[in-house]
Amino acid sequence: MIVPRNTSPVKGSTVLWIAAGFLLLVFGGLLIAELTPLLFPPQASAQAQQVDDLFKFMLAVGAAIFLLVQGVLVVAVVRFRARRGDRSDGAPMHGNTTLEVVWTLIPAVIVLVITIYSFQVWVNTTAARADEQTVRATGARFVWSFAYNDPVNNITINSKELHTYVGQPVRMEMSTDDSQHAFWIPAMRIKQDLLPGRTTEVRFTPTRAGSYPIVCAELCGSGHGQMRATIVVHPDEATYLSWFDDAVNTALNPPADPVERGRALLAAGVYPCSGCHVLDDLGWQGITGPSLNGVGDRAGRRVPGETAEEYLDRSIYFPGEYLVPGFGNLMPQFQPNDPNAPNYMPPDDHFAIVAYLCTLTASGESACDLDNLERIVSEYR
Numbered sequence: 001m002i003v004p005r006n007t008s009p010v011k012g013s014t015v016l017w018i019a020a021g022f023l024l025l026v027f028g029g030l031l032i033a034e035l036t037p038l039l040f041p042p043q044a045s046a047q048a049q050q051v052d053d054l055f056k057f058m059l060a061v062g063a064a065i066f067l068l069v070q071g072v073l074v075v076a077v078v079r080f081r082a083r084r085g086d087r088s089d090g091a092p093m094h095g096n097t098t099l100e101v102v103w104t105l106i107p108a109v110i111v112l113v114i115t116i117y118s119f120q121v122w123v124n125t126t127a128a129r130a131d132e133q134t135v136r137a138t139g140a141r142f143v144w145s146f147a148y149n150d151p152v153n154n155i156t157i158n159s160k161e162l163h164t165y166v167g168q169p170v171r172m173e174m175s176t177d178d179s180q181h182a183f184w185i186p187a188m189r190i191k192q193d194l195l196p197g198r199t200t201e202v203r204f205t206p207t208r209a210g211s212y213p214i215v216c217a218e219l220c221g222s223g224h225g226q227m228r229a230t231i232v233v234h235p236d237e238a239t240y241l242s243w244f245d246d247a248v249n250t251a252l253n254p255p256a257d258p259v260e261r262g263r264a265l266l267a268a269g270v271y272p273c274s275g276c277h278v279l280d281d282l283g284w285q286g287i288t289g290p291s292l293n294g295v296g297d298r299a300g301r302r303v304p305g306e307t308a309e310e311y312l313d314r315s316i317y318f319p320g321e322y323l324v325p326g327f328g329n330l331m332p333q334f335q336p337n338d339p340n341a342p343n344y345m346p347p348d349d350h351f352a353i354v355a356y357l358c359t360l361t362a363s364g365e366s367a368c369d370l371d372n373l374e375r376i377v378s379e380y381r
C-alpha cells in the first residue's frame with residue numbers, strides 16, 4: 001500500500017502529548033510568575049499593584065516560552081540523539097509554511113497585547129491628579145535632597161528625607177546640576193532619570209505607611225552605591241503635618257548662634273556635602289571627599305599663610321584652589337552672589353557653616369577668629 005506524503009493520520013496519543021505539554025507550559029509559566037514576586041519589596045503605592053500585574057503577565061508569557069524552548073531542546077537531545085554506530089544523515093527537510101505562519105503570528109499577537117497593556121499601565125501610573133503634592137528633588141553627587149514650598153510663610157523647607165502620607169498623590173519634580181542620576185523607590189515601583197539641564201517628573205500615590213529606601217539607579221560616579229535616601233510615608237495627614245510644622249518652625253527660627261545654625265543647615269541637607277564627606281557629628285559616611293572630622297585642627301595648617309577661617313572659606317567658594325592630597329577636584333564650586341546659580345550658597349549660610357566647621361577640633365574649641373571670618377564674608381555680600 002502506498003501512503004501519500006504528509007497525509008499520515010495524527011495519532012491520538014500525539015494529540016494527548018501535545019495537550020499535556022501545553023498544560024505544563026501554561027502551569028509552569030503561571031507558577032514562575034506567581035512565585036517570583038515573593039522576592040519583591042512590599043507594594044507601597046497604587047502604581048505598584050499595576051506595575052507588578054504587568055510584570056507578572058510578561059513573566060508568565062516569557063516563562064512559558066522559556067519552558068517550551070528548553071523542553072523541546074531536551075526532548076530533541078534525548079529522542080533524536082545519534083545512536084551508537086549510526087553514521088547516517090538525518091532525513092532531508094525543507095520549509096514548513098504552516099509552522100512559520102504559526103511561529104510568526106503567535107509572537108506578533110503576544111507583542112501586540114503587551115504593547116496595549118503596558119501603554120494602559122503607563123497612562124494610568126503617570127496621569128496627573130488634581131490634589132497632588134509637588135516635592136522638588138535634587139540629585140547631586142552623591143546625595144538626595146528634597147524641598148517643599150510653604151506657601152503660608154513663603155519659604156522653602158529642605159529635608160534629607162522625603163515625607164508624605166498614605167493616600168496623598170505625589171509629583172516629584174527633579175533636577176540635577178552635575179551628572180545623570182535616577183530616582184528609584186523600589187517599594188513604589190517607580191523610577192525616573194534626572195538629566196542635567198532638564199526637569200523631569202514622576203508620580204506615585206503611597207498606600208502603605210512606613211519607611212522605604214530611595215536609591216540612585218544610574219551610575220553617577222564613585223559614590224553612586226552610597227547615593228541613597230529614605231521616604232517616610234506617614235499614616236495620615238495629621239502626622240505628616242506635625243512633621244511639616246516642625247520643619248517650618250525650625251526654618252523660621254534658626255538658632256541665633258552661628259555655629260548651631262551652620263550645623264542645622266548641614267544636618268537638614270540644604271547643601272549636598274553629606275554625599276562625599278565623612279562627619280561623625282552628623283552621621284555622614286561619604287567616601288569620595290576628605291573627612292571633615294577634626295577639620296578645624298587641620299584647617300590652619302593646610303596652606304602656608306592661611307588661617308583656619310581663610311582656608312575653610314576658600315575651600316567652599318573655591319574648592320579647586322587647594323586639593324587635599326589623595327582627592328580629585330570633584331567638589332561643586334558654591335556661588336555667593338547669584339541666587340539662580342546652581343550651588344548658590346548665600347554668604348550668611350556660608351558664614352554659619354564655616355563657623356561650625358571651625359569647631360570640629362579635638363578640644364571642641366573653635367579654631368577660628370570669627371571677627372576675621374565676618375570681615376572675609378562681608379566682602380561677598
Ligand code: CUA
Binds near residue numbers: 140142219224225
Ligand atoms: Cu546618583 Cu548614582
